[in-house]
Amino acid sequence: MRRWEVMVGNKAIAYAAKLARVQFISAYPITPQTSVVEYLAEMVASGELDAEFVNVEGELTAQTAALGASAAGARAFTATSGPGLLYMHHPMHMTSGGRFPVVMAVIHRSVKGMQPDHSDMMAQRDTGWIMLECENSQELLDTGIMAFKIAEDERVRLPTIFAGDGYILSYTAEPVEIPAQEDVDAFLPPYRSKYPLLPGLADEARRVQMEQWGIGQDPQLRWRRQQEAMEAAKMVIREVNEEFYKWFGRRYGNGLVEEYRCEDVEAFIVAMGTIASTARTAIDRLQARGKKIGLVKLKSFRPFPSEEFKRLGAMVKAIGVIDRNISLGSGGITFQEIRSSLYDLDERPRVLGFHAGLCGKEVRVGDIEMICEKTLRAAEGEEVTPLVDWV
Amino acid sequence: MSRPIPLHEIGEKEYIDPANQACQGCGGAIVSRLVSKALGDCFVRAEVACCGPAFMNIRAPSIYVEVFEGAGALMTGISRGLKRIGREDVVVLGIIGDGGTVDIGYQGLSAAAERNENILWVCYDNEAYMNTGGQKSGATTPYAATTTTPIGEYSRGKLERRKNVPLLMAMQGAPYVATASVAYPEDLLGKLVHAKGIKGFRYIHVSSPCPTGWGYDPKDTIKVARGMVQSGLWPLYEVSNGILKLNYKPKELKPVREVLKMQGRFRHLTDEEVDRIQGEVDAFWSRLVEKDGGNIF
Ligand SMILES: Cc1ncc(C[n+]2csc(CCOP(=O)(O)OP(=O)(O)O)c2C)c(N)n1
Ligand code: SF4
Numbered sequence: 001m002r003r004w005e006v007m008v009g010n011k012a013i014a015y016a017a018k019l020a021r022v023q024f025i026s027a028y029p030i031t032p033q034t035s036v037v038e039y040l041a042e043m044v045a046s047g048e049l050d051a052e053f054v055n056v057e058g059e060l061t062a063q064t065a066a067l068g069a070s071a072a073g074a075r076a077f078t079a080t081s082g083p084g085l086l087y088m089h090h091p092m093h094m095t096s097g098g099r100f101p102v103v104m105a106v107i108h109r110s111v112k113g114m115q116p117d118h119s120d121m122m123a124q125r126d127t128g129w130i131m132l133e134c135e136n137s138q139e140l141l142d143t144g145i146m147a148f149k150i151a152e153d154e155r156v157r158l159p160t161i162f163a164g165d166g167y168i169l170s171y172t173a174e175p176v177e178i179p180a181q182e183d184v185d186a187f188l189p190p191y192r193s194k195y196p197l198l199p200g201l202a203d204e205a206r207r208v209q210m211e212q213w214g215i216g217q218d219p220q221l222r223w224r225r226q227q228e229a230m231e232a233a234k235m236v237i238r239e240v241n242e243e244f245y246k247w248f249g250r251r252y253g254n255g256l257v258e259e260y261r262c263e264d265v266e267a268f269i270v271a272m273g274t275i276a277s278t279a280r281t282a283i284d285r286l287q288a289r290g291k292k293i294g295l296v297k298l299k300s301f302r303p304f305p306s307e308e309f310k311r312l313g314a315m316v317k318a319i320g321v322i323d324r325n326i327s328l329g330s331g332g333i334t335f336q337e338i339r340s341s342l343y344d345l346d347e348r349p350r351v352l353g354f355h356a357g358l359c360g361k362e363v364r365v366g367d368i369e370m371i372c373e374k375t376l377r378a379a380e381g382e383e384v385t386p387l388v389d390w391v
Numbered sequence: 392m393s394r395p396i397p398l399h400e401i402g403e404k405e406y407i408d409p410a411n412q413a414c415q416g417c418g419g420a421i422v423s424r425l426v427s428k429a430l431g432d433c434f435v436r437a438e439v440a441c442c443g444p445a446f447m448n449i450r451a452p453s454i455y456v457e458v459f460e461g462a463g464a465l466m467t468g469i470s471r472g473l474k475r476i477g478r479e480d481v482v483v484l485g486i487i488g489d490g491g492t493v494d495i496g497y498q499g500l501s502a503a504a505e506r507n508e509n510i511l512w513v514c515y516d517n518e519a520y521m522n523t524g525g526q527k528s529g530a531t532t533p534y535a536a537t538t539t540t541p542i543g544e545y546s547r548g549k550l551e552r553r554k555n556v557p558l559l560m561a562m563q564g565a566p567y568v569a570t571a572s573v574a575y576p577e578d579l580l581g582k583l584v585h586a587k588g589i590k591g592f593r594y595i596h597v598s599s600p601c602p603t604g605w606g607y608d609p610k611d612t613i614k615v616a617r618g619m620v621q622s623g624l625w626p627l628y629e630v631s632n633g634i635l636k637l638n639y640k641p642k643e644l645k646p647v648r649e650v651l652k653m654q655g656r657f658r659h660l661t662d663e664e665v666d667r668i669q670g671e672v673d674a675f676w677s678r679l680v681e682k683d684g685g686n687i688f
Pocket of ligand 1: 419440441442443458459460487488489490491492517519520521522523528
């Protein structure tokens with residue numbers, strides 16, 4: 001039976017893992033992630049969840065152990081934040097390189113402070129993980145369940161992060177619908193690895209396994225295959241999003257991006273995570289005043305939906321991109337990727353960048369209205385400077 | 392406790408490819424061969440960065456993950472994963488270098504021992520980071536010349552004492568801990584077969600001379616390994632649930648000088664330095680003899 005409960009984001013994440021019937025959990029505390037593994041520990045202790053719960057001695061180990069469990073053929077989960085995620089960096093490359101469908105919750109914490117921004121995940125952007133960003137607790141729970149289905153899909157087999165802003169979501173309670181276990185079971189059948197690390201594996205499976213693990217003729221092949229899997233993931237994410245909708249009545253745009261009031265607009269802004277929630281209010285207010293601006297929520301950071309931005313970019317005159325991150329010495333990461341997605345358009349919209357919410361700096365509705373207004377001025381052809389702002 | 396098993400009692404099946412990439416006379420490759428023969432058809436092998444992948448078992452399921460620091464966690468995950476898919480019968484084995492064991496991998500090793508993970512950790516100890524060209528590790532015998540502890544006007548080689556990881560593991564309460572040597576294959580096979588029958592964390596630390604790094608003729612690997620055991624530089628013992636047993640207990644140890652002399656890495660030693668090594672070996676040996684048959688705690 002589906003039911004409602006008022007819960008914090010971290011509990012929603014724990015519910016996602018539980019409903020997905022994870023078989024292996026590696027746990028290590030770090031604020032603001034800690035209560036995720038505490039909730040799971042309680043579920044295991046009470047018998048609500050039957051899984052290996054391993055209290056490891058650090059995040060490097062948390063990641064490596066999850067990798068090992070996945071290699072053996074078990075459904076594996078772990079969770080972390082900020083510095084913990086940085087500490088996982090090395091084995092994360094190995095998890096994706098071996099094509100082990102580990103799922104991890106990232107509860108954002110800045111790498112330069114306790115408060116949230118996306119610098120922790122952005123520092124992992126080239127590790128070969130699928131990265132799905134969430135806006136509220138319901139989305140965390142739902143995306144957590146979808147993450148396993150995406151990661152384990154034969155066309156993908158890539159580890160997957162589902163992420164949400166620390167503090168803002170971790171400790172804020174809101175009503176969340178908990179799907180019925182039978183429905184989740186039907187949506188997400190048990191994980192059966194075709195390539196478990198076991199004696200007596202069939203030759204063909206072994207060959208594929210070896211190719212993925214890098215033992216083969218072409219040393220570059222594993223990079224190429226992984227990139228192909230990332231490309232395939234774009235379709236799989238859309239499919240899983242639709243299937244989730246059929247079962248549970250909720251979907252998140254097309255799984256990659258979510259358009260909010262983008263019909264008949266001159267411009268849109270782009271945001272990830274909780275800033276998208278704030279942005280909805282700003283868009284509502286501005287549209288009430290007749291302003292033609294919408295919101296595109298970026299949900300799938302990896303794979304990056306370039307095609308979507310190309311399609312959306314062709315419809316408007318300006319785009320304002322909010323980055324809760326920065327690649328120092330270069331700039332906002334999604335700002336650059338969106339600009340690059342638009343390059344092949346005959347008529348390109350103007351693209352403005354905004355750094356906001358780094359190290360947990362508050363982003364208010366008014367801030368976003370200001371961002372929208374500047375973007376609209378650019379859409380009207382005004383020469384706005386600077387191109388990139390700090391909000 | 393274990394019982395020595397002669398080679399001919401172990402099956403004929405070979406698991407390690409004769410064309411493996413190890414150097415001639417590699418002690419580690421011998422370990423790899425004997426370990427897989429002793430365990431038979433039901434094990435999976437985990438490898439991290441070290442020379443190990445050079446003698447990796449390609450006729451049995453194995454996984455190489457380039458997390459030099461992560462062997463303990465990797466094996467933990469595999470073991471727990473296999474349990475979940477109902478294959479606890481499979482032995483989870485790691486053949487890990489001394490660097491990956493006593494230095495960079497020590498945190499994960501110690502944690503796996505604490506959790507009493509159901510894994511078999513075999514450390515092949517060549518006393519340095521050989522895969523990267525022979526730098527000092529926490530297992531290097533004092534005074535040895537390595538590429539990062541060279542001999543010079545201001546340096547007499549490696550000065551720190553060895554980390555005694557087998558005893559540390561025993562002190563952590565691991566169900567089974569043993570030392571072994573490639574020069575005593577019956578002893579090693581016996582310990583492996585014994586370890587195979589135990590559930591929980593098992594640790595076997597094998598002296599595995601490396602001609603390339605130690606500076607001796609590849610044909611002398613066994614001679615050097617034997618000399619280390621006979622001189623007490625590498626005592627053979629096992630600790631089962633806290634009880635220590637010396638497996639090789641001659642009436643009298645041979646002087647260390649002879650085996651040190653065989654190796655280029657000790658060529659620079661003065662008589663005084665040899666005496667100092669001898670003193671330390673004697674002191675440790677007498678402690679072991681004292682504890683033999685008793686509880687180490
Ligand atoms: C994180 C990391 N640091 C350093 C290295 C480089 N490295 C590869 S193998 C190795 C030495 C391994 O030494 P040991 O574990 O003693 O095994 P051996 O090579 O002696 O067989 C080193 C330092 C690495 N691969 N990964
Ligand atoms: S360097 Fe030493 S340990 Fe490594 S393969 Fe050669 S002989 Fe074996």
